[in-house]
Amino acid sequence: MLYSKTKWHSPVADPVQSRELARRLSVSPLVASLLAARGMAVPEEALAFINAGTEEEHDPFLLKGMKEAVPRIKKALQEEEHILVYGDYDADGVSSTSLMIYLLRHLGASFDIYIPHRSGEGYGLHNHALDWALQQGVSLIITVDTGISACSQIAYANELGMDVIVTDHHEPPEVLPAAYALINPKLPGCPYPFKGLAGVGVAYKLAQALLDGKVPEEWLEIAAIGTIADLMPLLDENRAIVRRGLKSMRRSKYAGIRALLEVSAVSVENVDAVNVAFAVAPRINASGRLDHAGRAVSLLTTDDPVEAERLAGELDLLNKERQMVVERIVAEAISRLEERIKDGRLPGIIVLAGEGWNVGVVGIVASKLLERYYRPVIILDIHPETGCCKGSARSIPGLDIYEALSSCSELMDHFGGHPAAAGMSLHLDNLEAFTSALEEFALGVLTDEHLVPVTEADGEYALADLSLKAAEELELLAPFGMSNPLPKFIVREAVVKETRTMGQGNRHLKLVLQQGGATVEAVAFGKGELAELLPPGTGIDVLAELSINEWNGSRKVQLMLKDLSVPQPQLFDFRGVRDAAGRTQRLWNLLLPQTGGRQGLAAAVVRKDWLKEQELPECQGMTFWVYDQYNGISPVDNLPGEDDGSHVSLLCLLDMPETTQQLDALLQTFPEVENIALLHSLRQERERLLVPTREQFKMLYKWLAAIAAVPVPEQEALLRLSRKSPMSLRMLRMMLDVFEELDFIRREQGQLSFVTRPAARDLASSSHFMRLSELAEMEQYFMEGSPSELQEWMESRRLGAS
Known part of the structure; x- marks a missing residue:
């Protein structure tokens, strides 16, 4: 189970209005429903918007x-x-x-x-x-x-x-x-x-x-x-x-604009509002953030192509420098915040200050921390000589940051802004009181509901609705931006058919999704690390934008994933992985931050001898348990508070259970587990148990009659049996336990002897036979079964044990 980063909300368009719009405007049902959902249900208004x-x-x-x-x-x-x-x-x-x-x-x-x-x-x-x-x-x-x-x-x-x-x-x-x-x-x-x-x-x-x-x-x-x-x-x-400006820009005569688009790797002929927002605007803004905005004005007003190329290159370098400055400050800010919140509790308003935090980019840094923690954020640059702190704030819908600042205005020299963003200056001497005052304000305003981010979508659709024709027709609603965002569609109950990563360092994720007879490629930038959590066959819900991928003259529809979720429990197959502890840490980082505001816990289960061989990985919020011969499973002494495992959502099996009793205890101890990761090592095939058959016992009985007619050392008997049989020594020993229980053999002082003419006994009457059968079945699932087979079998055990 993988939680979406945000809660998805979408309006429900009136189907009657949508059908009427589609008929009157000769547009697809999808575009008609978008217009209706965005408040343009009257055909005349919708037509005016389109035109x-x-x-x-x-x-x-x-x-x-x-x-x-x-x-x-x-x-x-x-x-x-x-x-x-x-x-x-x-x-x-x-x-x-x-x-x-x-x-x-x-x-x-x-x-x-x-x-x-x-x-x-x-x-x-x-x-x-x-x-x-x-x-x-x-x-x-x-x-x-x-x-x-x-x-x-x-x-x-x-x-x-x-x-x-x-x-x-x-x-x-x-x-x-x-x-x-x-x-x-x-x-x-x-x-x-x-x-x-x-x-x-x-x-x-x-x-x-x-x-x-x-x-x-x-x-x-x-x-x-x-x-x-x-x-x-x-x-x-x-x-x-904007519409007319973009149309002119696609054949622009301005040397500066053409040079700026070229250095931004944007095709002049196909430039749109998204390109301007995410490629052109940051480079113009970089001039004023790190240098002087006059350089950007010179670029936009020159008619000399050579000068334009030079200035565009300078702005591009400034933007790259701006990105590095932002990354450095973000890393420093996160480090300071994580040190401060070792108890795991985030403040209602995050206030961070540091020397050398370029005042030109503190607003961007605040936005990035808000995206990461979903809390109002204030980032301040401290002047080392004067102690003056200048900063920017970014807030969430649940808290008016201008109102928050107004509540402690006496602590600042200047401030201004609006509910979502603000700027301020104050002296370092007032910083602690300023932080405390804002935290107190937040305590009186923010509720748990405010701290769950919401993404507005445009509706729920089937993959078949998101066709190439629909993607082409969306241009009727362009340009997209504030108050007319690029449409976002929710698709539920799709199935992952293919999963792979792409880009440098495998940073990006590419999926092939299927729903009914429709198959669509989907790309998620920056989410390559999720590939191992989305194997083929995974049921998935996605929040996506619709685009057209053009390559070598071919055009096909493509989804740009903005968020995704897996609504059902998952079993992740990492059997035989070399660094099981490291993978446990990785899964912890990937899965639990995605819990949509829930307080998730993780648990790892190991053998007792594993603890002697390795140190426990340090994962805050993760508990460690060991298989126990008597109780099935027992906690290592690191449980937070009185937690008994009932709230664990991620369970990592670094070793497989040694008995079915341990497996049943495991399933009872973690009743609400949503994801199980198999990280145990795989036994060599020669060492595995097989589900025993009567034919195997008959053959073993004949061999024992010949080998142990007179008492023989048990170890010698086992070696001789192993030369005759493909079965492991483990298997042979456990079969001997069955024969001993049924009085077919005797074991005395390390000697093994065959009992001639024993009383007839049914194999099923042997507790050792039943134990061997169960254990061999469990081992077969854990060693050889597919994830879906193992998951289904474990669920049947859980139901049987409950």
């Missing part, structure tokens, strides 16, 4: 402040004023700044740009930057993706005689800055119908207003990058911006 394009554009002058901003910018153009574009260092800020450069170049403006350094200056407007702008002769500042909260800075700009036009999309504060114009769809009283624009989307609307709607189509490529990278909802106008 999203220019009709989704809203009048830019509906944005509050646009009517004041446009004349002021036109005046600056006419009077040849020097304009400053003030941006931000993330991908949205870089895109917004780049779009404004194209706009001001197009208008023939005199301008400069300014983007603050992430670690050296931090987010937002800064007075020293305004002083620099004044020295450059700037009289008009246009902010992009920033400025809506910069009250004091804009007041300072006004004192210096510079007008400020703010274009932003962040949540406006209660007190707004006294700017010449504020353009933000989220402003109170703003009639703009769509509130989900990115910063670059607001900049694009400004360009539309200044150019009377005649914006070059290729500028949408820049707008699409920022919209996708900033995780804006791909609905309404954003859907049109």
